[in-house]
Amino acid sequence: MFFVFFIFIIPLSVLLIVLYASRQKTDDEEIPTERLEVCAICHNDFPIKQLIEKEVGLYGRVYCFCGDCVDELYNDFNRQMGINQESN
Numbered sequence: 001m002f003f004v005f006f007i008f009i010i011p012l013s014v015l016l017i018v019l020y021a022s023r024q025k026t027d028d029e030e031i032p033t034e035r036l037e038v039c040a041i042c043h044n045d046f047p048i049k050q051l052i053e054k055e056v057g058l059y060g061r062v063y064c065f066c067g068d069c070v071d072e073l074y075n076d077f078n079r080q081m082g083i084n085q086e087s088n
């Protein structure tokens with residue numbers, strides 16, 4: 001009885017695992033996951049469309065920057081230059 005149980009259960013479970021794995025694979029292909037990149041300043045993940053890519057340094061390493069960090073850099077620069085943002 002025990003042997004018969006294994007004869008049926010093992011192939012069935014293998015078949016289910018194979019079916020599940022192949023289904024998961026096709027699901028991944030159907031729904032392309034949006035590529036995420038890390039902002040070089042705040043280290044948060046963003047979809048690549050929301051980031052600006054800039055080549056930095058002698059070796060041309062490309063870094064990504066999010067809008068908030070770019071804004072903050074812009075504001076920091078203005079503050080340092082003594083430009084009053086309210087007057088714009």
Ligand SMILES: [Zn+2]
Binds near residue numbers: 039069
């Ligand atoms: Zn950022």
